Each structure stands twice: as C-alpha cells, then as structure tokens.
Amino acid sequence: MEVRFRSRRIMSDFASVSGRPSWTSGVSIPLPCAGSRRRARLLASFALATLLAGCQGGARVVGIGKPAVHVGSTRMGALLLPPEFWALHAELEKLFNQPVVFDPIINGAMIGRQLNDGRLQFAIMSAREFAEISEDARVELVATGLNSAGRPARKALIVANAASDVKTLADCKGRRFAFGPSGDLLLDKAALAALARAGVAPGDLKRELPPISLTGRLNALGGSSEIAKLVAFDGSVPAGVVDEVTYASLPESGGSLLTGASRDQLRVLGETEAVPEMAVVASAKADPTRVQMLREYLLSRAKNNAEMLKQLGVSGFGAADETLYADARRLLKGER
Template identity: 25%
Template sequence: MIQRRNFLVGSAAAGLCALAAPVFAADKTSPDKLRIALLPDENASTIIQNAQPLKRYLEEVLKKPVEIIVTTDYSSMIEAMRFGRIEVGYFGPFSYVLAKSKAPDIEPFGVGVEKGKPNYQSILIATADGPVKELADIKGKPFAFGDRASTSSHLAPRALLARQGLIGDADYKVVHLGQHDAVARAVAAGQVPAGALSEQIYRVLVETKKIDPTRIRQLALSEPIPNYPLTVQGFLKPELKDAIKRAFLDLKDPTILKLFRVEAIATATDKDYDVLRDMAKVLQLDVAKL
C-alpha cells in the first residue's frame, strides 16, 4: 500500500550528496531535473533496486531526467522538502503533517489505494513466548517503535497505547529502532518484548519469509490511517505540477504500483490527514515544534 514507504539512482550515499549540494537551477519553478524522494522506512538498497521502473516511467512521461532519492531518515526528507532540495516527496502520513507544518506550500495530490481502501493500520506485536500476552502487559517493559516521525510505527500505536492508559516513558520504556523491519526482527528475536509497525509491511515480511510469524503474537491493530501521500512543491509552474500529478494518478503498471504496495493511486487533500493531527493532540504533541 502506498503507505510507509518512505530512492536514489546509484547509491544512498550519492543521494545524500545530492541533497547536501547547493542547487544552481536557473528556474526552480521548472527545473531541468526532477528530484523525487521516497521515505526510508525499509532497507534503502531494496528500495533503490525496485525503483528503476518508476524512474524510467516518469522520465518518459515528463520528458525530464528524474533522480530518485532515499534520505537517511524521515527528518532529513522533511528538511529536503522544506528547503526545496526535492520537487516531489512520498511521505508517511505523520511525516507529511510535520512537513506541512514546516513547509505550508507543499501540496498533497495522491494517495495509494489497496484492497479498495486509501488507508491502512498499525500492528502491535509481541514475542510469542515472551512476557507480553496483552496490551496491559506492556506496562513496565520496553516497547519498540520505528522512526519518531513514522505514523504506523510510532504515532498511531503510541496514541493507541495512550488511550489504554499506557504513557510512553512513564508506563513503559520507549525504544526507537528506525525502520519497520528492524522492529519486527527485534520482537521476533526476543530482543524487545513488544513493538509496532505498519501492518502491511509486517505481512510482506511474513510472505517473503524475512520473519517467522510463529515467533510473534499479534496484540492489536490501530484505527485506520490514511495512506502515504504523494506531495509536490507548490512553487512549481502549474503546468509542471499538473503533469507530475497526472503521471502518478494515471499509473497503471502493476510493477511500479507494487513498489508503493498499492493497486492504484487516487487523489488526496490535506484535510484527509486531520486524523493524524488528532492523534498528535492525544499525545499532546505540537507538530510545529517537532
């Protein structure tokens, strides 16, 4: 699903250099090259390997060179969008809300649809033979999240726990492991007794045999979360923005859609992500200061 999945064309290191380098484009509203960033919520080399069909498609449709970038983490992608170092960003839902608070002119335009729905869920898991059998057992124990700006691997499950009276760093120890797959592996191995990640990424890890489901117990699923949004810089020329939006919304190639874990891309608006802002309020988070 178009979720979580927060690429580059040669190596992650090359992408980081590209983001750090100054931009000398004569006209930022219609750059000679389009830089498109995907969220680093899984192994970057895997994303890079799978990204080439998207790059070729966009270059053919948009008639411009395309650079696919994977940033080191959610925060660096937000900053890249904020300072105009990328033209298109594929954010996680909450990282989009954070980015929008820092760069109000960015525009969400697309959201993935999977099994007919433009949303997904977070899954809370525990080690099968570990001490956590139900949510109440998390009290007093470590709980693993992914990136701090992740929706399904931090914000949504942390809000769910808060609604159950379990407050991070007061009722349980908060542990951040960065990536979704790292959370699943740590819980399966018993390195942490429980954790949370995208339910879809969890299912993919099971299907590809990267984790053994018999070593994991499902504790709960979060409320539905709007899928990952595709966003574009508001300062681009209208005709270029329209072309970018059409290129993604018209995507039909299943190989490329699989990269986003979706079956189609539908239109999205900023209002669709108000549910994330509500979750932040439950956790008493001021997104403008994160």
C-alpha cells in the same frame, strides 16, 4: 536505449542548506585541462552515470532546450538517480516531454520550503516527511501510493507473545516493549499514542538503558519483521508493535528463529491509528496543466507499468486524503 540531446550543468550542492538541484540525468561538463587526471576521471564517471541513467526507458528524444522539471525527494543513488526512480524518471520525461531532474534534499521540511518557493515543481515523500512541511507552505497533494493490500494507509497492531501473561494493553506496564526506529511515524509515534490512549505512558514501560537505547525505549531498527521475531522468541520482550501489512504476511503457524515469527505465536492486543503511505506533492507554483497530467497518469495509467510500481514499492496510486496527512502532521507533533 534512450537518446538525449541536451546539456545541463552539474550543481554540486547536494547537502547545502539551499538544497538547490544537485544532479541531473543528462550531463555535460567542460573538458578537463590538459594533464588534469582527476578532472578526467570525474568526466568519465559523469559520462558513465549519464549513460546508465539514459538507458532507462525506450528510445526517445527529450524536449530539446526546455527547462527541467524538478522533483524533490530525500533519496540519493550512487549513480545520481536513485534506483527506485529509474522507471518513474523515464515515464515522467515522456509525460512532460521535458527533462526531469530528481533533486536529493535533506529532509521534508526543506523540501516543503523549496516547493513553496517554486524551486521544486513536485516531490515524492513519506508521510513523515510530508508532516514535516510547514502548515503555511503552499503545496498540493497529487496522489498517494497504495500498499500491497491496495490501501492508501496502514495501521499497526500492538502484539504480545501468545504464551505470555500480557493480555491487555494495560498489562504492558512495567514490561519491555519493542518499537520501530525512533521517530517512525507508525511504529514509534502512533504506537506511543495508542498506548497512551490505553493509559500506558512512556514512563510506565520498562526503561532501556544505554548503550542499548538512547531514547529509553527499545527501538528495533529492522522494523516490523524484527519486532515480531523479538516478541515471539525473546522472552524478555513480551510485547511490541507490528504493521498490519507485515502481520498479514506472516505464516499462520510454523514460525521459527530461522524463518521468523508466525501469527499463532502472537496475540493482538490493539491497534494504532492509520498512517498514510507515500505522497506525491506539487508546488502551488507548478504549472496546473502539468499537475493535472501527473495526477491523471498516476491514477489511471501508472498501474500498467509493473516495473515502476515495483521500484517505488507501491501497488498503485490513489486519490490523496488530505485528512489522513493532516492527522499525520498532528501525530508527529504529539497532538494525537
């Protein structure tokens, strides 16, 4: 159990345009007025959240009276701290010997503004969220997450039903094509760019009509696994895009409607450019010593905390390639 001796106030502006810190992991609020049942319930809820957040990690005393280190992300948990950050939160407080607050911010652009202003010291972001940051923002890449294949980026594969007559990217013209969620950097933006390089414009694909789609494209919200299943078993969708990590995880044969597609049911037509994985970012105004401490921890010691890596959905961390993230920004803008 973790012992915490600190008081910090709750700020309730999670969705505000200022994006200032909206919750803390160590909480003290004024006692409710007599007879105020609603405030008493709030007090009890915050106390429970504090207890649960405080149980992450071993017994320790976090730096008394020290200012909090603020880490931004677009994630939010039901009990103040998103579950994917539970183990990381404990590790960061040990590393810095200071309170660490994960601030939920509405999007990557707003995270970028707060990093630039120094209101956030660090952030954990997807490649798309990082691409939303203004190019003028003064931020620094600290590290990048590694996927299950141990790589800092992944491509997607353009696939067709192996039994169909779609054998080249050009054959996708006039056909239904399954993309990932609208705006997804890999399964939507990169797929569109790959098709365009092969001479297949968005208007060349069979257009989807409302209510199936508001974009004119078939966007599978379930991502790569759903797309692979559509292409393998829905005769009206002969082609789509599947990320390479998901494709590699499919069984070689034996796919079914119940278990999903197998690789022998799909024909690979081409591939997209690589899109980087999760980014850990620092403000240019963050303490350089802290930035280096975090970088060294992620690159050298984070691999020893299997539970933290599992929660974050990465296999480890590697040095960030600025070129990959610059390419991601251009991809988001449609310049690739």
